[in-house]
Amino acid sequence: MARTKSILSEARQIERAVALIHLGARLQVLESETDLSYERLLRLYKEVAGKSPSKGQLPFSTDWFMTWQPNIHASLFLNVHEYLNKVAALDEIDTVIKAYRLYIEQMKAQGLEPLLSVTRAWRLVKFVDNGMLTLTPCSQCGGHFVTHPHEIARHYVCGMCNPPARAGKGRLAGSLGGGNREIHTLAPS
Numbered sequence: 001m002a003r004t005k006s007i008l009s010e011a012r013q014i015e016r017a018v019a020l021i022h023l024g025a026r027l028q029v030l031e032s033e034t035d036l037s038y039e040r041l042l043r044l045y046k047e048v049a050g051k052s053p054s055k056g057q058l059p060f061s062t063d064w065f066m067t068w069q070p071n072i073h074a075s076l077f078l079n080v081h082e083y084l085n086k087v088a089a090l091d092e093i094d095t096v097i098k099a100y101r102l103y104i105e106q107m108k109a110q111g112l113e114p115l116l117s118v119t120r121a122w123r124l125v126k127f128v129d130n131g132m133l134t135l136t137p138c139s140q141c142g143g144h145f146v147t148h149p150h151e152i153a154r155h156y157v158c159g160m161c162n163p164p165a166r167a168g169k170g171r172l173a174g175s176l177g178g179g180n181r182e183i184h185t186l187a188p189s
């Protein structure tokens with residue numbers, strides 16, 4: 001039985017790794033989320049992606065998530081993620097995969113370029129788990145946005161209610177604005 005179980009578990013891990021590679025995940029994500037050896041992951045990556053994985057450090061800073069448009073994208077993803085966390089009994093990484101697919105679908109439907117990579121989405125969930133980032137409701141629209149913890153909700157105004165002056169009426173701004181309809185549609189709280 002143990003043997004059968006281990007083969008099934010390995011199959012499941014390979015399936016996850018393949019899903020993550022298809023979504024564009026960095027090799028470090030696969031190393032962290034599966035028990036497969038580096039060698040095997042590297043081979044799998046080349047086979048699935050048809051190229052070697054890119055090298056270099058993972059983004060370790062929370063700064064990117066605080067910038068204007070990335071914050072809106074990250075917030076959209078995290079709302080979906082939190083929603084799935086509540087309603088679906090999935091393993092953590094499967095929740096990330098599913099939430100990220102929904103985020104990509106939403107971007108496609110809006111004709112927008114997804115600013116959030118799956119690697120960043122994965123990091124974001126880690127940052128939330130570690131208490132380095134959280135969701136805070138906007139005092140004007142009520143949508144939940146990625147912030148540092150201890151943000152005073154009473155005073156917090158999101159990047160859609162209060163876009164930076166330089167933002168103008170760009171396509172992206174226009175599409176993801178409008179009272180964050182998407183965030184509410186995708187993730188009823």
Ligand SMILES: [Zn+2]
Nearest residue numbers: 138141158161
């Ligand atoms: Zn707002």
